[in-house]
Amino acid sequence: MRIRPEDCPITPAFNLIGAKWTGLIIWHLLKGSLRYSELQQALPGISPKTLAERLQTLENEKLLERNVIPAKPPRVEYTLTQRGHALSEVFAAIERWVALDRQLT
Template sequence: MGSTQVDSPVTPETCSVTRTLSFVGSKWTPLVIFHLLPGAKRYGELQHLLPGISPKTLADRLQTLEGEGLLTRTVHPDKPPRVEYALTRRGRELGEILDSIAAWAES
């Protein structure tokens, strides 16, 4: 899809928009991104900001977002070690798109 005309069949598996919306639409993912937009957060901060998310689900979402290049995980050599999560440039771009979708949904 997109702005280019496609003459071949498009399926949900080959459509980049469908794949992206499926990924972004997974439970908790947009909320994790929204809470990281203002800046880096620690795991405990995110868990506090997302009441109802299980520790396993939060860890899974953070790992998936990191694997997709949307956030970075930084381990600071403090005692005890401090881990922070922050959006990458690509993650911030997606956050801006999600802001636009939220504005559209609320209009």
């Protein structure tokens, strides 16, 4: 039996978090708020354009919020929303699977 992608129950999740770098951004933000520059340092190889696009998408999907901190110069921090934090169980399950897979291979 073939299931069309739009009928698969996990398609919406992969549409949100399946893009390259998106999972890693969320994984880092599960540990706490980070500034743009801290995310860049945590993700060697990501281009500034891609990071900005992924953050904008996550903000549009209400998985994170962008907080402007009044300072000179102004600082911006990114924090997961309640919806974003709900992914912690998913990421914990993936971490457990990776650990188990390493034991089995």
